[in-house]
Amino acid sequence: MEAVIEAEGLGKDYTVAEGPLPRRRRRRVSAVRDVSFRVAPGEVVGYLGPNGAGKSTTLKMLIGILAPSAGRVRVAGLEPVRARTRLARRIGVVFGQRTTLWWDLPLRDSLALTRHLYRVPRADHARRLAELTEVLELGPFLATPVRQLSLGQRMRGDLAAALLHAPEVLVLDEPTIGLDVVSKTAIREFLLRLNAERGTTILLTTHDLGDVQRLCRRVMVIDGGRLAFDGGLAGLHAVAPSPRTLVVDLAAPAAPIAVAGARTVRVEGPRQWLELNGNPARVIAQVAADHEVADITLREPDIEEVVHRIYAGR
Amino acid sequence: MRVYLSVFGCALRRYSGYRAATAAGLFTNSVFGVINALVLLAVFAARPQINGYTAIDAVTQVYVAQALLGPVDVIGRPLALAERIRSGDVAVDLLRPAHPMAWFLAQDLGRAAFAVVFRSVPTFCVGLALFRLALPQEPARWAAAGLALLLAVLVSFTLRYLYALAGFWIGDARGVTALAGTVGPLCSGLVLPLVLFPDAVAGVLRALPWSAMVQVPAEIVLGKATLPGGTVLGGLAFQAAWAAALLALGALLTARAARRVAVQGG
Amino acid sequence: MSAVATYVRLAWAWTRALAQYPASLAMLTAAQAVATVGELAALVFLFGHAGRLGGFGLHEALLVYGLAGLAFTLADLLMGSVERLGEHIRTGAFDVMLVRPVPALLQVAVEEFSPRRLGKVVPCAAALGWALAALPAEWTPLRAAAVPVLVASGTVICCSVWVIGACLQFVALDAREAANAVTYGGQAMAQYPLAVYGRDVARAATYVVPLAFVSWQPALYLLERPDPLGMPEWLRFAPPAVAALLALVAAAVWRAGLRRYRSTGS
Incomplete structure (x- = not known):
């Protein structure tokens, strides 16, 4: 099957300046080196690695925020950096650490603005909003300003905002970070349902093994900028049996x-x-x-x- | 006392980390100094003497004002206290064994001490390099100028402390801060030396606390007879009186606010 | 066209969010108005002392002030938020903007749009109206049509300078204050007849940071006066062309900044 996310020999180098100003030295540092993978439509893939391993860098290259310094990447058939805005209409992105919602506006208004930004036809928007409101149980806090929402509520709101334009691919950066157990479970169940019913491809980074076990049949591990593992969850445990x-x-x-x-x-x-x-x-x-x-x-x-x-x- | 010394030291260290901001501030002060000075020079070219001021006096006041802008926050940028009142974190400050006003004052003095050395002195040197300025001749007037600077810092702190405290009673101090931020530069003599205002207006503005931040220190440097009481000592007494009155008001309102927090929980 | 619609929609959303605190919004607006009225008063006082500055009388100077003030405040209203680019980059909010299918510059410009800035626009417009009513030159249809064109050109020039200044923050996150010295300092300068500052400053304001085309050259055109600094007469017809050129430069600089951001991620 045609891959919906495709990375080939993907690399990213940074130049860092070190030392005091007059004798500052420049040094090239590779954040990501020679990463290749393909994700087929409908897959749920966990992208794991310790902090600073290159997870966010890869993710940013996939969504067009960062230009790769080597290799090739295509998402939904588009080259992310070049077609950033066109790609934005076809993918949904959720950052666990920061919201895409407007802080001072009621959640409902944020979601309405999203409709205009993504130019979603009114009827489609209304239908999807009704669905998402029901499944994510947004009803009780639709009228609440985002800054007053709990972290779990805000994350549900962010998910709704990322899905109102019915993206083919959903990219999640630490979607359950800081959430309580109940909220984590709710988010995981929702993502599973989304994947099963709509066939949405999901790529997520996480530090939470629970996320991986519940959601991902496939896991990619990056460390030191290189892809260290790409395979099934069972394989992950076999490769690295970890004691409790x-x-x-x-x-x-x-x-x-x-x-x-x-x-x-x-x-x-x-x-x-x-x-x-x-x-x-x-x-x-x-x-x-x-x-x-x-x-x-x-x-x-x-x-x-x-x-x-x-x-x-x- | 040791607590406040360490708070002072922390603030001093923190601000010495903001090198780029300090350089940018210095640049801003210099640019505005040049613009204001050139306008005033054009005015005094048309009339060499206005209300006892000469062109040199006016340009000196411009650079005294720009030099003061580092340590003396005439624009009234909100103290951290304002945000802490809005978020409710202020309860922690009120529960500390240290007095909150003394705590924030120690912090602000640390900021000011850093700014005197790295903002005021270089800004004034830029002025000296570009224009002819009037400098005090006697050592006693230099000492008086130093004291005037300290009192100006005190007045600026208490004013900002009071603006922030307003948040206790009206919920959101941002409006008060913004309004005070425009009143400060106008009434202090920063936008225009008060001697150039119409007499009636200047008379009122000279009596208000804001003039203790720029106009009075500038006239102390210049040794002008327009000072309160007509002497440098009178000017210092005026600043000290406002500083004492505002500090007392601050202490009173802090006690009220603390009681309010204790009763209503913030 | 859809960009304008998006801007309006986002601006309206921010306005409604602010309107949740009506007292604060009222005070913030009042503060801006007081600051502008204060500046205007200072200008009136100075002309009261000097009579004429740089060969300009009060009404002619008000024309300069009105043109500069209106252009700057409109630019501030529409694009002022771009100066917070570095903050958005630091907090990651800029990444969020980049994954929306809307131009990032538009999003940065409209972020926290605030109608309180109208508090500055209105007094400037009033000053301009007053000055135009007292204009000595004869009103021809061409001259009448030129007024909105000149204001629009000035606004575009100011917006462009602002964007270029903000782009410095792609290179150094804390360049905001240094850029402000140029943008706000330039505004302060452009509010007085350029002849006040002498030939060197006027040259810099014509050929380096072309703020002379915001107020000085338009005023010379509307007043039908020869340039007292002896610069070419045709410059006064250039504001629309300068505006178009500078807008192109600003767009190119923004693109270069964005490209740099995308290759460094910071």
Whole structure:
């Protein structure tokens, strides 16, 4: 099938100036190097990597904000930088860290303005707005100024604004950052539904493993500017099996816990971190039997850890 | 006292980081200084003496005013306090063991101290390089000029503190700040030396606190008899009286505001 | 055409957002009006002392002030927000603008559009009206038609200077204040007859930052007066051409800035 996003040997170099003014030296730094991938229509792809790995740089090249210094990129058949405004009508972009809505206007007015900016026919707009209002449950706060919305509400509003022109491709930069569990779930379910019903292609960056597990069948990992992994989620775990962590709060500070199936990696006063490599239930039972325990929590591996393992393993 | 010294030091350090802004401010002051000076020189070319001022006096006042603009915020840019009142963060300031007015004053003095060295002195030097200026001859008048600068900073701070406090009672101080920002330059003698205003208008403006920020310091540098009481000491006393009165009003309103926050929760 | 419609729609949205705080909006508007009236008063006072400046009497000077003031304030109303480009780049708001299918310059220009700036436009228009009513030269249809053309040219020139100044922020994010020294300093200068500043400043204002075509040359044309500085007579017919040329330069500079932004991402 024809790819809707296509990157071939994509690279981005920056010149950075260093040192005090009179003897300032210029140095070329590669933020992204030789990245190639294709995304077919209807795919949901997670784009992962530690901070500074080149995620945002790639994303900016895909949406036409940044010109690549090497390689070729096409989105929806267009060259992003050259056809930025035409491309803007065919893609939706949501930045988790900042809003595309107008801060002082009621959400309803922001969405109405979006209609004019994207020149959406009135009837289409009304129909889609009604749908989105229902699915994203915008009704209760349509009349509220954006600055008074909670982060979760604002993100739902941003999603609606990005989708009113029915884009073929949705690009999301950390869409669930800072959200509570309920809001995260709502956003994930919505995206899944959007993808299933409309076939919208979704590309998202995230630090949240939950996003990846729930949404993405395919994952791309970038580190140090290079694509380190591109494949299924199962493959990701196979390449980098990451241990879960047990955080144990003891009643009093104690020597590092020694228990089969886990390894104590960190001690801070009464709190200890154990890296699990055996059956969690058995380890927990053993720890509770050996020590006076105030609290125990099981932590899923951080996406950053998974990513680092992949890169280290290459 | 140690608390305020460290707040002062922090502000001083923070502003020394804004090098580009300082350079731009210096450039702006110099440009406006040249424009104002050239207009006044043209006026005095037509009439060599106006209300006791000569061309040199007028141009000196222009550069005293531009030099003061760094440390003395005549335009009344809002203190951080204004934004903190709008956002409600001010509750934290009121709960600190330090007095909020002293806290913000220490901060503003830190900013002013930096600006005196890196804005006032260079701006005045630009004036000296481009025009003939009248400089005090006796060391005592230089000392008086320094004291006048400090008092001008105090008056400018208390005025801005009061503008910001208005936010407690009307919710949004932006309108007050904007209005005060246009009144300040006009009434202080920044836009035009007060001696060039019609006598009746000038008489009123000379009695108001804004004149303590530019007109009075300029006349202290020039040693003019138009000062309150006709002497440099009279001018300093005028500035000190306004500074004391405004500080007292600020302290009173701060106490009221604190009570209001305690009762209504902000 | 659709760009104009988009601008109007966005401007209207900002206006409605501001209207949520009517008291603040009223005070902000009043502040702008007070500042302008203050400047006008200063001009009247100065002519009261000097009689004539640069060979211009009060009514002729008011014509210069009105032309400069109206062009600058209209430009400020329409495009003044471009000076906040660096802030938008820093906060990432500029990226958001770039992913909308609307020209980025239009979005930056209309951001936080505020009708409070009308507070400056109205007194300037009044000053111009007053000066035109007292114009000594005979009114011909051509002269009457020239007034709106000259105001429009002046507005375009000011908008262009503003955009070019803002583009500096593509290179240095904190260049705003330095650019302001030129834009606002230029405005202050263009409000008085250029002859006041002497030949060098007038040359710079003609050939470097062509603000002479905003008020000085148009005034010479409307007053049918020879140029006291002896510059070529045909310059007074040039404002529309200068405006068109400068607008093209501004557009090219903006494009270059955008290209730079897209290759560096900052």
